[in-house]
Amino acid sequence: xxxxxxxxxVLGLSAYYHDSAAAxxxxxxxxxxxxxxxxxxxxHDPAFPELxxxxxxxxxxxxxxxxxxxxxxxxxxxxxxxVMATYLGTAPRSWSSFREVMPSWLSWKRRALxxxxxxxxxxxxxxxPEIRAFRHHESHAASTYLPSPYxxxxxxxxxxxxxxxTTSIWHGADGNVAPVAELSFPHSLGMLYSAFTYFCGFKVxxxxxxxxxxAPYGRPVYAQRIRDHxxxxxxxxxxxxxxxxxxxxxxxxxxxxxxxxxFDGPRREPESPLTERxxxxxxxxxxxxxxxxxKLARTAQRLTGEHRxxxxxxxxxxxxxxxxxxxxxxxxxxxxxxxxxxxxGALGAALLAQRGPARARPHTRTGRDxxxxxxxxxxxxxxxxxxxxxxSAIPHQRLGPDHINRAVAEHLAxxxxxxxxxGRMEFGPRALGSRSIxxxxxxxxxxxxxxxxxxxxxxxxxxxxxxxxxxAAEYFQLTQHSPYMLLVAQIAAxxxxxxxxxxxAGGLDxxxxxxxxxxxxxxxxxxxxxxxxSTESDPLLHGLxxxxxxxxxxxxxxxxSFNVRGEPIVATPEDAYRCFxxxxxxxxxxxxxxxxxxxxxxxxxxxxxxxxxxxx
Numbered sequence: 019x020x021x022x023x024x025x026x027x028v029l030g031l032s033a034y035y036h037d038s039a040a041a042x043x044x045x046x047x048x049x050x051x052x053x054x055x056x057x058x059x060x061x062h063d064p065a066f067p068e069l070x071x072x073x074x075x076x077x078x079x080x081x082x083x084x085x086x087x088x089x090x091x092x093x094x095x096x097x098x099x100x101v102m103a104t105y106l107g108t109a110p111r112s113w114s115s116f117r118e119v120m121p122s123w124l125s126w127k128r129r130a131l132x133x134x135x136x137x138x139x140x141x142x143x144x145x146x147p148e149i150r151a152f153r154h155h156e157s158h159a160a161s162t163y164l165p166s167p168y169x170x171x172x173x174x175x176x177x178x179x180x181x182x183x184t185t186s187i188w189h190g191a192d193g194n195v196a197p198v199a200e201l202s203f204p205h206s207l208g209m210l211y212s213a214f215t216y217f218c219g220f221k222v223x224x225x226x227x228x229x230x231x232x233a234p235y236g237r238p239v240y241a242q243r244i245r246d247h248x249x250x251x252x253x254x255x256x257x258x259x260x261x262x263x264x265x266x267x268x269x270x271x272x273x274x275x276x277x278x279x280x281f282d283g284p285r286r287e288p289e290s291p292l293t294e295r296x297x298x299x300x301x302x303x304x305x306x307x308x309x310x311x312x313k314l315a316r317t318a319q320r321l322t323g324e325h326r327x328x329x330x331x332x333x334x335x336x337x338x339x340x341x342x343x344x345x346x347x348x349x350x351x352x353x354x355x356x357x358x359x360x361x362x363g364a365l366g367a368a369l370l371a372q373r374g375p376a377r378a379r380p381h382t383r384t385g386r387d388x389x390x391x392x393x394x395x396x397x398x399x400x401x402x403x404x405x406x407x408x409x410s411a412i413p414h415q416r417l418g419p420d421h422i423n424r425a426v427a428e429h430l431a432x433x434x435x436x437x438x439x440x441g442r443m444e445f446g447p448r449a450l451g452s453r454s455i456x457x458x459x460x461x462x463x464x465x466x467x468x469x470x471x472x473x474x475x476x477x478x479x480x481x482x483x484x485x486x487x488x489x490a491a492e493y494f495q496l497t498q499h500s501p502y503m504l505l506v507a508q509i510a511a512x513x514x515x516x517x518x519x520x521x522x523a524g525g526l527d528x529x530x531x532x533x534x535x536x537x538x539x540x541x542x543x544x545x546x547x548x549x550x551x552s553t554e555s556d557p558l559l560h561g562l563x564x565x566x567x568x569x570x571x572x573x574x575x576x577x578x579s580f581n582v583r584g585e586p587i588v589a590t591p592e593d594a595y596r597c598f599x600x601x602x603x604x605x606x607x608x609x610x611x612x613x614x615x616x617x618x619x620x621x622x623x624x625x626x627x628x629x630x631x632x633x634x
Contacts, residue, residue: 025086026376030368032091036062039361040070042078043368050077051394051445053361056589066137083144089371091363092154096181098128112268154180161366162330162355163190165388172322177331178208189322193377214303216272218296219286233304234543236297255313311339325350334358341506356392356502357446391555395443400609406591413617418610427565434604439594448503449579451559453587457576464538471602475583483539484577487550503549509534
């Protein structure tokens, strides 16, 4: 292929670490994107994304031979050099880990592009097109700038590590991303946060959001200790970790004896009771993370001169830190890639591989992003759903699109929990109204009930609100729209309630305090991870919120992902019904169909989640 030939139709891939994904882009923009976990049903599936590839090609109406190129999200050769250099620099302490990890690197990981080519050839039909590999952080940068609504912007990417880079600043302009500054491994904000995730008893690469949710229960009493002993932060946001205090360079774990000595004892065992120490550790590392991110944002603005910021990388999913940047006024606007982690790298690589007219970015003239509201996964029309329901003899009502919103709003107003399965599946870790569980935010018992009886997860974890965009300012102190649930904002003063019990409560007892008119989505520090919905972004969900507002006077709903702890978000009608029946969700709204738990032959009233004792 000539280097100056137009490249329009590209398959982008990320694989072999966590959250493998595929994406297809074409002349009209982003066509499809999905994580492999949604199809394989293995959470954070790192395998070659065969099922996601098949979906994306089918959605685009393409065969392998129709593609102009395949794009891979990182450079395996450079990553191999970093792995080798790390082991050599930490020998002999790293021998145990080296012996376990190195065989796969020597046999195939360092030549992962050959493995990708072979796996693609098995898919057929047609020849495998040219495969281009891009640097990990370049893929992140492209994934956020190129689909953003901005003609030009500063770009900030922060994660654990790619090949070598852990933090990078870019300048997005004229359809390209240019590197401006970077920090390299082992000095990593993502690794710092993951170390505390591990030390507090949560799983690395999936439990970081739990640590973020835990932080408001504590006080940042360890923050100065972190600054003094773990991370040296400069005024421009650059930093260095004291690697002597960490174990991730030479072992299978993140922390060791140094952490135990610094932070008052051994690591919390997973699933054991949380203590005040864990609350305070979470609050402390969250504060330090916010401080570093704010300094990096100021530096990005200074180095690029831009007034808009795009963000990606795993740390960009820290919506509390994002909210602090938005509130700071450093930038006029902030846009975060909804699939900010490694899955989004598949999309970024695909967009980087495009050349010629496909890179024109016409969407910026409309002021909207190119993500199609992140609804890039599979959809199932009512005929498909009807066939499934009939074949499985599932009792249901067919209401159609004109009546489903009214029926669901009535169920929600009655205090029922509704699973909402509509349209194309979301790309990224957030459920944005296509694969969601919805509830009434005014109910003080809803947060605990949904956590314990439906999601089967830790009681401390907050739920997010989804709100009519035009009414958001009445309920939240947002500085801009938040369509992807990636900004945390404070509850508006007019919605807050005073409670005498708040002064005496501490730890998990803070959950018992009603702080606002929408307590089910108000965290213990009066914050909320907000999703705003407009008629343009999701007319069906907007219609449901409007109907709920008409019935109750409240334009807000609880919105959480349609899954249970340890499982991926549902993808198909079969997944949806299985999850519905395994939980205490009252109603499933799937397309134009309403399925009520009480009418299902396997249902017993004794399992009703409302048996949970209401909170005081």
